[in-house]
Amino acid sequence: MNMHDVTSAPESAGLLSDLIARQQPGWSLAQPFYLSPEIYVIERKGWLADQWYLIGHASELPTPKSVIVRELLGEPILIVRDEDGTLRGFYNVCRHRGSRLCSEDGRVSNLLCPYHAWTYRFDGALRSAPSMPDTMDRSAFHLQRINVAEIGGLVLASLSGSLDAVDKVRAQGEDLLAYHGLPNARIAYRKSYPTHANWKLVMENFFECYHCLPSHPEFSSVMNFVSVIGKVPSAAAAEKWEKEVAEWSEGRANRECPMPDFGSDFNKVADSNTYRLPIGNGHLTASRDGQPVAPLMGGQKAFDGGMSGFRMEPFVNVVAYNDHVRLIHFLPKGPEETDVSITWLVDADAAPDDIDIDRMIWLWDVTTVQDKKIIEENAAGVRSRAYASGPYSPLESLASGFVQTYLDGLRGNL
């Protein structure tokens, strides 16, 4: 924040336009996109503010008058469950002199500013402002809203994103999430992997599996699909994978799942907000040995070794296995800082003794620790004057597409 932030900065916009125009499709971004505080300011006001982020799970706001205190794009926010059960989101900023309003999660009788005791209703309206003149128009001091959405137990938020976009995703995924029992889940574990790198380096990493074989031996050994997307697959490998998917679809796969599998067509997977695949290798769930780590969730009657994906690109990503669900939270925090965290969900009624947390978190924990290191090494190289854009491989087509989508969005903000 400096004085210039209060004005438009046409010279920055001009420089950025040139940078975008010079960007070669299919090549990684030019250096300033990964480092520049000025570009981050522009992103944060526009494209990033329009995206939706996975904040948490509905069980964190269990009852009316529940409140959670979070940060989104560096902004203090709070999400409340109104008296009628609706989620609402606000900037966590009092309209009097700007103090942060709430400081911790919990259930409260109203939203009370600790500084001078202004209080707000759960719909954000100013309820009382002690000792202020009667002439003050209290309706002018409503808390400032952010957009929130609840989809099958997931809590999403966006500073200025469109509710239409979220409704479209909801229509596609709500049944699948319900089938997997997300609305009736609880949090088994949550862990942070703060990553000292620009958020685009984090997302590029997440959007390609070209690095899976060199960098993620555990992930590659559990997830059979790495054999066909981790390298240009041999004809034999491709055929073997297709056969495995076909046999699974016609055999073990749970029939009552509302999501048809896409078989081996990864292009279809890429175009949808939902997908369904077998883990493979005879694994029933995403544990090291493939054996269950918790009771079955939702409407599932048996372990079928499938995994269902739910996404809202680029930041919302959920994978549901038969017995647990993995949420990954990507939250850009600064030009070179990204908060990454993972939440593991289990059935709300699962007995603690039936959950093996160590074995549940193993795969994504070991993989995300590796990714944090890889991404930070990437960032360290990108800071060098020797960094130059390089060509994406065909195996990085999703990362390349993400970059293109980002550039289009950024161009739209100028």
Place this chain on the structure above:
Amino acid sequence: MNMHDVTSAPESAGLLSDLIARQQPGWSLAQPFYLSPEIYVIERKGWLADQWYLIGHASELPTPKSVIVRELLGEPILIVRDEDGTLRGFYNVCRHRGSRLCSEDGRVSNLLCPYHAWTYRFDGALRSAPSMPDTMDRSAFHLQRINVAEIGGLVLASLSGSLDAVDKVRAQGEDLLAYHGLPNARIAYRKSYPTHANWKLVMENFFECYHCLPSHPEFSSVMNFVSVIGKVPSAAAAEKWEKEVAEWSEGRANRECPMPDFGSDFNKVADSNTYRLPIGNGHLTASRDGQPVAPLMGGQKAFDGGMSGFRMEPFVNVVAYNDHVRLIHFLPKGPEETDVSITWLVDADAAPDDIDIDRMIWLWDVTTVQDKKIIEENAAGVRSRAYASGPYSPLESLASGFVQTYLDGLRGNL
């Protein structure tokens, strides 16, 4: 510090002029005033440099040739007591190659630079510069001065403030400070409360008691005046307070005090650099139970439960109770950092066993810890894009006035 600091920055001054012009009287400041490094640079060169700050107590420079090493607005300074007892202040910067000259408080034979052994007299004149050519005009290398003043045992300093301003305050307060024994006091305790917030958020907090009831239960319970300035007082509360002050003035109050009390007229208090009030509630001093924490100071013959204030707005604030004195030091340190510390004084001759430090510091320690937290929560909200100026309540009129004085001063610097 960057290259642009060496030039004038007309575009910054222009932007700042606009910001000042758009500022609505009676409303808190626009966001950049609380965050912008550029505005802080302008403040530090102008308005802040012209203010006076409470550095410490005369007992820290007990004899001729005493030196204390401090920081003021990020500048290294030293204050010395010259051979004739006069206080003098200098930038703590050698005129040879710029090394810091002194590194610790103490008594020294002269001001010796540890780097190349240039030495200065206590009046700042260069005394010797070994191996420099005889042709060098040594009088051109005087230490650079800052302004210092000693008022009734208080040590004040200013980078470029007017001595006239200090003389006016001295005339008003010196007798009162002498009556309270400040010239013959010693430091009982000092504590720091570094606050991660712009200095104006710190001062606004200090200049209003609208937050006392919600935020400071201890302070509100000890200080009776909170009942009339902490909320719009009921007629009954106002009458009760006026009666208490009147009875105290005509009864218990020490007659020999050179400062007449102002009764219940807080407007008068606001206009003066000194004031006098009863603590109330039968308290003899500012302890939890109202009982003494140290021997009587200065010329006082008995505990009368009064408190005397001495101020030089906005940064110098002293409160003297019968048995101890509280100095508060506000030192802006950066765009979002303010050093706050408190010094507690007692009579120089008080026996250690007669002083109960825990009970003495309790009130201001608990209150300042609370303020640090409140102010930092305020700063956290002010950093949000959702921050907008809000209206001061009538109970925040001093804070509002402070902001207006600041804006006038800043306008004068452009």
Place this chain on the structure above:
Amino acid sequence: MNMHDVTSAPESAGLLSDLIARQQPGWSLAQPFYLSPEIYVIERKGWLADQWYLIGHASELPTPKSVIVRELLGEPILIVRDEDGTLRGFYNVCRHRGSRLCSEDGRVSNLLCPYHAWTYRFDGALRSAPSMPDTMDRSAFHLQRINVAEIGGLVLASLSGSLDAVDKVRAQGEDLLAYHGLPNARIAYRKSYPTHANWKLVMENFFECYHCLPSHPEFSSVMNFVSVIGKVPSAAAAEKWEKEVAEWSEGRANRECPMPDFGSDFNKVADSNTYRLPIGNGHLTASRDGQPVAPLMGGQKAFDGGMSGFRMEPFVNVVAYNDHVRLIHFLPKGPEETDVSITWLVDADAAPDDIDIDRMIWLWDVTTVQDKKIIEENAAGVRSRAYASGPYSPLESLASGFVQTYLDGLRGNL
């Protein structure tokens, strides 16, 4: 790094030109040269990139396929010994998506990027890029080179420095280094002294001994030359020193040394990349008591109490005593951060029991700890608004000359 870094910044260059033009010869630099991030950016792209730095010793790359991972001017670099024994240097940045390539010193079979398994030969050529299209022109993805040189066992590097410059220094010093056994040395000890100050404050300190008497009592007591360069020498002191040098040259001094001593003419010393002097005081080596700390190195047959200097101004500085060698590494790291470290070498074949590390490192360790403190105090004063250029004494002529050379170089970069 910000967006503006991708463009030329004519306004900065213009301001800098003015600053250079206003600089008074024989006076220390204006404040922005010591503080400005913008000037550091300009230096790092030009003058600093053209200089040579002492990275380490050849024994750190003992065999073909050895690699060391370092940082130079904030750039990640790697130095390898090619299959044929040649040293080569590269930016440690993969040409695919910019990841840092190597993360630790060692012997490797090839240069493998851990991210996506691109591999490079020891000459920097891309060897393989799995799953990339056959149409990709692999020759376009060579690692980016830096310049490296090996002179008598010293490993030097430069981002863009001239190899001619290094060849000239090699011709002057290679025999002397060989005589002192540097090619057959090993590292006995290495220690870091990170210094929170601009690199020019570090170098000015190193280039003058005006501060030796006030600041370095140990150094002054061991090194006899301080008696004539630490202050304007008395005629008696000068005569005594000349006599000592003359007697040493004609007496004890090892005759087979390829470097003639310069006697007492320090101007000659200043003009050369090599020099030779007696330690004096009957010291055989640079220990507190003058007694040996390790076996004789290289071709030396006896302790003669001499010291040989090898330099490539301003950053490469080596002193060889009879039994050990002191390398000092100066690496600018940021506008106000400089990495300083010292490596002590002994004969590669010296038995551990014959080396007394504590006594070996004593002199330069105590001196460099003192210098770190002095320089940081200097930096603290230079940050003050009271800092103004001061006159160099005649005893600081090398520092003054260094500053002039720097300014000339910087002017050339604009």
